[in-house]
Amino acid sequence: MKSPDDPAVRIQGLTKVFLGRNGTAVHALQDVDLEVNRGEVVAVIGPSGCGKTTLLRVLAGLDTTYEGHVQWDVTGEPGAGGNARSGGARGGRAPRDRLTSATVFQADSTLPWLTVERNVRLGLCRLRLDRRAADARVHDVLHLVGLRDFPRAYPHELSGGMRQRVAIARALATRPHLLLMDEPLAALDAQTRIVMQQELINIWRETHSTVVYVTHDIEEAVTVADRVVVLSARPGRVRLVRTTPTTGASVTDLRRERAFGDLVVELWNAIADEVGISLSPAGSSSPAGSSSPAGPSAPAGHASPAGPSTKAGAA
Amino acid sequence: MTTGSSVRDTPVKSATMAFGDSVERLRRRRTGEQRKRLAWAILTPVTLLAIWEIATRVGVLDARFFPPPLKIISDSFGFLTDPQLRHELLHNLGESGTRLIAGFVIGTCAGLAVGLAMGLHPVTRYALSGVINASYPLPKLTLFPLMIIFFGIGNMSMIALIALGVFFMVCINTTSGVIYSSPIYDDVARSYELPRLVRLRLITIPAAIPSVISGLRLAFGQALIILVSTEFVSGNGGIGYLIWNSWQVLDVPMMFVGLTIVGLTGWLVSVGINRLGRTLAPWQSD
Numbered sequence: 108m109k110s111p112d113d114p115a116v117r118i119q120g121l122t123k124v125f126l127g128r129n130g131t132a133v134h135a136l137q138d139v140d141l142e143v144n145r146g147e148v149v150a151v152i153g154p155s156g157c158g159k160t161t162l163l164r165v166l167a168g169l170d171t172t173y174e175g176h177v178q179w180d181v182t183g184e185p186g187a188g189g190n191a192r193s194g195g196a197r198g199g200r201a202p203r204d205r206l207t208s209a210t211v212f213q214a215d216s217t218l219p220w221l222t223v224e225r226n227v228r229l230g231l232c233r234l235r236l237d238r239r240a241a242d243a244r245v246h247d248v249l250h251l252v253g254l255r256d257f258p259r260a261y262p263h264e265l266s267g268g269m270r271q272r273v274a275i276a277r278a279l280a281t282r283p284h285l286l287l288m289d290e291p292l293a294a295l296d297a298q299t300r301i302v303m304q305q306e307l308i309n310i311w312r313e314t315h316s317t318v319v320y321v322t323h324d325i326e327e328a329v330t331v332a333d334r335v336v337v338l339s340a341r342p343g344r345v346r347l348v349r350t351t352p353t354t355g356a357s358v359t360d361l362r363r364e365r366a367f368g369d370l371v372v373e374l375w376n377a378i379a380d381e382v383g384i385s386l387s388p389a390g391s392s393s394p395a396g397s398s399s400p401a402g403p404s405a406p407a408g409h410a411s412p413a414g415p416s417t418k419a420g421a422a
Numbered sequence: 423m424t425t426g427s428s429v430r431d432t433p434v435k436s437a438t439m440a441f442g443d444s445v446e447r448l449r450r451r452r453t454g455e456q457r458k459r460l461a462w463a464i465l466t467p468v469t470l471l472a473i474w475e476i477a478t479r480v481g482v483l484d485a486r487f488f489p490p491p492l493k494i495i496s497d498s499f500g501f502l503t504d505p506q507l508r509h510e511l512l513h514n515l516g517e518s519g520t521r522l523i524a525g526f527v528i529g530t531c532a533g534l535a536v537g538l539a540m541g542l543h544p545v546t547r548y549a550l551s552g553v554i555n556a557s558y559p560l561p562k563l564t565l566f567p568l569m570i571i572f573f574g575i576g577n578m579s580m581i582a583l584i585a586l587g588v589f590f591m592v593c594i595n596t597t598s599g600v601i602y603s604s605p606i607y608d609d610v611a612r613s614y615e616l617p618r619l620v621r622l623r624l625i626t627i628p629a630a631i632p633s634v635i636s637g638l639r640l641a642f643g644q645a646l647i648i649l650v651s652t653e654f655v656s657g658n659g660g661i662g663y664l665i666w667n668s669w670q671v672l673d674v675p676m677m678f679v680g681l682t683i684v685g686l687t688g689w690l691v692s693v694g695i696n697r698l699g700r701t702l703a704p705w706q707s708d
Contacts, residue, residue: 169609210613216606219705220628229624233615263705281614 113180114142115285115317116166121175122342123161134342135161139175141336141345146315150328152374153338153346154382159321160213160289162343166319167210167287179285203234206281213289213321217262217270223249224258230277248276251306253299268295275303279310286311286318292327304330305358325374329367330358337374340381347377489675494682497675511664515683518649518660521577525584526645530638532585533592537634540593541600542626554593562587562648566655580652587648588641595637599630632706635699642691650684 123136135158143149151159164170165177209230217226227245236244249255252272262270271294278286292300308331311318322328328335329351337347352366361367379386471491477483478490489497501507540547562583569579569586607629611621653662665680667673699706 167613169612206614208613210609212606212609214606216610218607218610218625218628220631220703221624229610229616230614232617232620261705277614 115145115147116141116143116179116319117176118142118162118166119176119178121162121165121173121177123158123165123170123173136173137342137344139338139343139345143317143319145317147334148311148316148318148320148332150320150322150332150335151338152322152325152328152335152378153343154340154378155323156341157338157381158341158343159338162338163210163287163289163319163321166285167208169210204236204240204282206230206234206283208285208287209278209281209283210287211271211274211278211289211291213291213293215262215267215270215294216274219262222259222261223254223265223273226262226273227277227280230281234281244280244282248280251279251310252276252303268299271295272299272303282314284317286316288318289321290323291320293323300327301358307331308358325371325378326362329370329374330361335370335374337377337381346381347374349374486672487674489678494675494678498679498682501676501679511679514659514661514664517577517658518653518662521580521584521660522645522649525581525649526588526642528581529585529588529641529645530592533589533637533641534596534634536589537593537596538600538630540597541630542622547597547601551597554590558590558594562644563651566652575656576658580649580656580658583652584645584648587644591641591644592634592637595633595640596630599633599637600626602633603629628703631703632699635695635703638698639692639695642695643688646684646688
């Protein structure tokens with residue numbers, strides 16, 4: 108029997124193998140177990156190439172050739188939203204005004220032949236919304252992501268960060284039960300990123316969204332998520348799961364809290380351990396540097412084994 | 423009073439004026455660049471024509487085979503004033519135009535339809551790509567006898583051959599436009615559960631447009647080649663016949679008039695297709 112307390116997403120023993128061009132198998136994910144509760148925001152971090160994006164694509168239903176069990180029932184209503192992609196009778200249900208899931212992709216996913224407004228409206232295609240409700244949603248999300256003045260612009264007239272905000276707006280407009288985000292803020296400049304982090308957190312609180320958030324930015328993961336999952340180096344397994352300190356502080360104030368810094372360091376160490384990096388301040392082993400272990404000293408000298416991961420730690 | 427208000431207005435006004443100035447400067451720079459491009463585009467051919475003119479006047483080039491450009495121009499005015507010559511020219515142009523347009527339209531429609539089917543439906547693609555890739559590299563003129571067997575001597579066989587050449591270009595480019603468009607568009611379509619028709623209209627077709635446009639451009643060049651060469655050999659009139667016949671009777675100015683018409687047509691249509699591409703796919707900057 109279903110109960111509202113069941114997890115929204117339950118992944119058991121998920122294993123994903125890619126077949127390379129010359130027939131060699133690449134193990135992306137190995138026996139991943141993960142549960143995401145309804146209304147929970149889970150961030151997934153890990154070394155480059157550990158299968159974060161693959162995990163997200165499986166959840167989005169974009170990758171269907173995997174082994175293991177992926178079950179989801181994001182709406183909490185019997186018969187709706189639960190593994191809906193696998194078909195099943197959908198007739199007789201109340202008109203949908205929310206999409207079961209929506210994905211924000213890492214790469215630019217705006218359609219260059221549609222205006223900003225029509226890019227966002229595209230996501231609403233499958234929903235039963237009258238024109239006025241759709242207009243209102245498009246207007247609201249564009250306002251939210253700071254693109255209110257550009258509804259008729261084409262993506263090629265915008266910066267990369269603005270295009271990514273269009274993609275975020277498109278996903279948010281569908282008010283998805285499950286929101287899947289793959290490094291959604293990576294293309295944004297540092298200031299906008301912080302603003303967007305706060306905006307996303309506010310929206311999620313308001314809409315009780317269930318979110319799976321892939322990022323390479325440890326601080327961002329701790330900032331936006333309720334729980335952070337660290338995947339190991341390829342093949343990706345769940346190495347560590349940590350609950351983040353929930354204080355209700357703003358995105359910037361959060362950084363001042365000790366629990367925040369401690370968790371960032373712990374997560375960084377877990378990832379660094381995965382890729383075999385150890386950090387020590389240049390030329391000394393005194394504990395003086397321990398107040399900012401993942402700080403600016405991070406890339407110095409030790410960067411060679413895995414460049415991208417070092418960058419993730421310093422970000 | 424008036425001075426008071428003007429003082430208050432000054433900062434705002436000067437700010438907008440400074441802004442207007444820089445916009446004006448940008449505009450001027452852009453038109454300047456356009457003028458420069460146009461000037462060079464005209465200067466080069468004019469210089470070449472001038473060299474030709476001088477070379478024939480001083481006897482470096484044989485004026486019987488390379489009549490000076492000014493003579494060709496004055497002769498072509500003669501074709502326009504002389505009723506019989508004018509009728510001949512217009513008649514041949516009409517013949518060629520009919521063949522070209524009919525062949526191009528038929529070939530384009532068929533190419534778009536088959537190309538789209540091959541792009542959207544893998545089994546169709548597997549089934550047809552072998553045949554198409556094997557027959558595409560054949561010089562189309564080698565198939566002219568076959569076309570005559572199928573469609574008889576006359577317009578039909580020539581139109582069929584033009585359509586065939588156009589078909590290959592458009593079909594291959596449409597197919598690759600559909601299958602090699604960015605996979606992210608496909609992800610978006612699936613992620614937002616777009617219905618099949620919406621997907622075709624808002625994603626598949628627009629994504630293929632740039633490739634289709636370049637297919638059309640190549641196809642028109644191909645169509646002109648096939649048109650002129652079939653007219654060379656068939657003797658059924660047309661601009662190709664006019665060129666070949668003028669050469670045979672050593673009416674060299676008439677031959678050059680024919681060449682100029684073919685060249686101008688190719689150039690103008692290519693410009694037109696480019697413009698069409700920029701209108702349909704403004705995000706593509708080429």
